[in-house]
Amino acid sequence: MCKSEEFEELRPLLFSIAYRMLGSVSDAEDAVQETWLRYDASSVRPVSVKAFLSTTVTRISIDVLRSARVRREAYVGPWLPEPLLDDPYEDPARAAELADSLSMAALLLLERLSPLERSVFVLREVFAFGFEDVAAAVGRSQAACRQLLVRARRHMHEGQPRFEANREERDELARRFFDAMAQGDMDGLQSLLAADVRLVGDGGGKAPQLARAVAGAENVARLLATVHPLMARTGITCMPRRINGQPGALFRDRDGNILHTFVLDVLDGKVHAVRSVINPDKLAHLGPVADAWAIDREVRQARRPSV
Structure with missing residues (x-):
């Protein structure tokens, strides 16, 4: 499989990670596009393409999120995420869980987290990445990521939305x-x-x-x-x-x-x-x-x- 085919196969996952990180469709699409440019320019063949691309889009999203927080301090009135009609990442077995993590209520809770807490929570709790991959993505030890996850869970569970099951x-x-x-x-x-x-x-x-x-x-x-x-x-x-x-x-x-x-x-x-x-x-x-x-x-x- 060529690079472009590998990337397109993983694009829905990459967008879904970036959108939950950033709360912005346009910023998420830009992060995914930048991920492709870096992958296309790389001469190194990664052992796991999924891990490489997920790490790249996460790190790009962390950088964007840090600058976005400065912009949001000057935002006029309440800030809400950009509305998304369809999540391109489909996992029928976890459809309800993924939908709840996509809700505006959940995205607003994620805004309370630091960029690192947010990335660890999204990768581990939403997309079930192993701690080894999470640690590689955020550039921290597995032990540090576990601590980040504990703090993120505490903040999220304090106000976690509980939607109707039906x-x-x-x-x-x-x-x-x-x-x-x-x-x-x-x-x-x-x-x-x-x-x-x-x-x-x-x-x-x-x-x-x-x-x-x-x-x-x-x-x-x-x-x-x-x-x-x-x-x-x-x-x-x-x-x-x-x-x-x-x-x-x-x-x-x-x-x-x-x-x-x-x-x-x-x-x-x-x-x-x-x-x-x-x-x-x-x-x-x-x-x-x-x-x-x-x-x-x-x-x-x-x-x-x-x-």
Whole structure:
């Protein structure tokens, strides 16, 4: 098998590692491309191509993550990962586990970890790499990696999301949620929301966004039941989709361009979090992006009482 064939066979795994490390589709794709360039330029034939490429993409991701943390300190408003529709790495035997590790809730928890803790956790806990390969990837001893993993597990388990085991039940609740939102049914929405639910929006200062997170079932239900029918009047449509392994939806304008995404965290038959990404920079990989500012003006106009 030639180098390019070996690489393409492992590309899904490499992207999945990089995305969980970085929380960014564009950065993950760049890390994978840089991995290929280094592999293609290498004259050394590795004993294990998988180990070599996984080590390379991990080290590139660690460097990117360190610089990304500086950029995120200046980020406008809440930061959320870039939404991902499909994880290219398929392992039917571990599909549910991989989906949960891909969730926005899990990725936000990973943000609490140092770059080394994050890389050890992703390689060992998510992709089940042996400690020998983990140690080689991060340039630390196996003993040090075990300690890094202990700390990472402690941070992750303190806030580890516990999603509904039954995917069909989650999807059914999401269907009812989006139906109630489309109908402007505040009572219907409120009945589906946990008392402490939070709605968080990520506009990055490049699109209209909430001034702060909205908390509480009544407040979130009122906002969604009021705003979404107005958006529908401007031609916005809601397309339920699984996003980051969880129930969610894509919102498109009348021309089919992406306006924003919603992802729901569902536990015990209730929605505990609603996360919306509207920053156009984080949506471009999904297709043409809508003009959120123009739509915001239309919605504001639609809210004004007719004379």
